[in-house]
Amino acid sequence: MVTSAARELHPADEPEHIARAMRLADVFAARAPAHDRDASFPFENFADLSREGLLALTVPAALGGGGAGARDATRVLGIIGKADPSTALVLSMHYIQHLVMARSTRWPGRLSRKLAKETVEGVALINALRVEPELGSPARGGLPATTARRTETGWRLTGKKIYSTGAPILKWYSVWAKTDEQETRVGLFLVPAGLPGTRIEETWDHLGLRASGSHTVIFDDVVFPLDYEIDVRTPDDWKVPDVTQATVHAIFVAAIYDGIARAARDWLVTFLKQRVPANLGAALATLPRMQEVVGAIEARLAVNARLIDSFAADFDNGFPLSAIESNIIKLTVTNNAAAVVEDALSLTSNHGLSRTNPLERHYRDVLCGRVHTPQDDATRVSAGRSALGV
Numbered sequence: 001m002v003t004s005a006a007r008e009l010h011p012a013d014e015p016e017h018i019a020r021a022m023r024l025a026d027v028f029a030a031r032a033p034a035h036d037r038d039a040s041f042p043f044e045n046f047a048d049l050s051r052e053g054l055l056a057l058t059v060p061a062a063l064g065g066g067g068a069g070a071r072d073a074t075r076v077l078g079i080i081g082k083a084d085p086s087t088a089l090v091l092s093m094h095y096i097q098h099l100v101m102a103r104s105t106r107w108p109g110r111l112s113r114k115l116a117k118e119t120v121e122g123v124a125l126i127n128a129l130r131v132e133p134e135l136g137s138p139a140r141g142g143l144p145a146t147t148a149r150r151t152e153t154g155w156r157l158t159g160k161k162i163y164s165t166g167a168p169i170l171k172w173y174s175v176w177a178k179t180d181e182q183e184t185r186v187g188l189f190l191v192p193a194g195l196p197g198t199r200i201e202e203t204w205d206h207l208g209l210r211a212s213g214s215h216t217v218i219f220d221d222v223v224f225p226l227d228y229e230i231d232v233r234t235p236d237d238w239k240v241p242d243v244t245q246a247t248v249h250a251i252f253v254a255a256i257y258d259g260i261a262r263a264a265r266d267w268l269v270t271f272l273k274q275r276v277p278a279n280l281g282a283a284l285a286t287l288p289r290m291q292e293v294v295g296a297i298e299a300r301l302a303v304n305a306r307l308i309d310s311f312a313a314d315f316d317n318g319f320p321l322s323a324i325e326s327n328i329i330k331l332t333v334t335n336n337a338a339a340v341v342e343d344a345l346s347l348t349s350n351h352g353l354s355r356t357n358p359l360e361r362h363y364r365d366v367l368c369g370r371v372h373t374p375q376d377d378a379t380r381v382s383a384g385r386s387a388l389g390v
Contacts, residue, residue, distance in 0.1 A: 017066055020052040021076045025083035029263075032084040035211035036361050039204065041168040042211055045087045046123050055091075056120045058098040063116040069316035070099070070248050074255040074308055081259025085365050086211035088259065090166035092252040093127040094119075096245065097174060103244045106231040111190055115172060126172035128188070129161035129217055143235065146177040146219065148189055150226070155189060157222045167200050167215040174230060175219070187232030189224070197222040208364035246323035250374060251311055254333035257369040258304045261337035264362040265297055268344040271351065271359075284347070293343050300336040307333055324386055327379040334369030335376070341366045 028045050035042050049055050058073055059065020066072075073095050081088035098119070101112035118124035135142050146159025159177060164170075173191040178184050191198075201216040272285040272294070284290050307329050315321060341363050345352040352359040370376065 021079045024048055025079050029083040039210040041213040042087050050123045058095045059116045060102050064120040071312040071316050074312045077252055078255040078259045081256035082263045085256050085260050086209045088256045089212050093165055094125045096248050097126045099248055100244050124171040127166050128174040129164045130176040131163045143178050144176050147180050148177045149180045154223045154225050157219045159219050161217045163214045164217045165212050165214040168213040185232045186235050188230040190228040190230050191224050195222050208368040241323045247321050247326040250326035250330035254330045255308050257334045257337040260362050260366045261340035264341045264344045267359050297340045297343050300340050304333045304336050324382050327374045331376050331379045338366050
């Protein structure tokens with residue numbers, strides 16, 4: 001028996017969108033094992049999220065959305081991440097884009113309003129497509145190979161993007177590409193999904209987050225309108241990161257992996273209460289060793305909760321934040337989450353690694369946090385350089 005993914009203690013005056021997310025969580029948790037096993041995409045989850053108004057959570061209220069900030073978004077992502085982290089990951093990328101649209105002075109207003117209207121009215125997700133085979137993570141620098149060529153009739157885009165989370169369902173791509181101009185510029189172009197010359201290669205066959213549909217998207221001379229240029233600048237102008245993008249990305253990712261750890265904790269507690277070895281004659285939960293490890297798990301999760309909530313609240317309240325600080329919180333939360341699941345495994349022997357039990361899936365999923373951008377080594381190097389002034 002697995003503790004319900006929605007059964008958490010919350011104040012009576014919770015916003016309605018939190019209650020809606022909690023209602024969906026049990027449904028998503030029941031679907032998650034099959035989607036993980038088959039690496040199939042959970043289209044039905046996004047239909048449910050749309051029906052409940054949760055796809056438009058971070059769309060400004062003036063445009064018909066939920067008007068939520070980072071704090072409410074992290075709450076929803078934690079709830080959905082506990083139920084099905086693959087769904088939460090796709091959702092988080094969509095939330096980030098709409099928060100950036102709402103706050104950015106560089107996003108064309110006409111385009112941000114258009115995408116807001118679409119996601120209020122239906123399933124119209126967007127994600128940034130940035131990673132390439134040769135480039136690796138764009139967070140580590142370098143120009144993309146994907147190239148946008150300006151013509152009289154429109155931009156013509158050619159290139160390949162890997163790890164394109166949510167590829168099967170996306171309606172819009174925010175594509176990181178360089179121009180072929182004499183003075184090269186680099187930046188984001190808004191590309192509608194499904195245009196001629198676009199194809200998805202189903203390359204995602206991962207250890208964890210198997211239902212995220214993070215496939216490869218290939219563009220072969222894809223034509224889109226000239227006024228779908230979002231934010232294209234000289235490479236030097238990108239040296240200062242977009243604070244909104246960097247901070248909410250890190251905290252949203254952290255909330256998802258924390259959700260995975262909480263699902264593992266719930267399964268473990270149920271297991272320890274119900275497991276009664278014949279030689280003990282009592283539940284494993286009665287042993288001091290078990291109580292100590294579960295206590296350590298609770299400590300890590302308590303720290304995570306405070307870090308996520310306080311940082312997201314600071315973001316909403318306009319406190320000055322840095323990308324380095326947000327990345328440190330992501331590093332701390334995701335490593336705490338991985339340690340929680342590893343501690344759970346240490347108490348469950350073969351049971352925890354059996355594919356009939358969800359702890360095995362939670363372990364595979366939580367390990368992805370260690371390689372999820374921003375990676376731990378890059379975070380530590382940036383923090384060290386800042387402290388040393390080099």
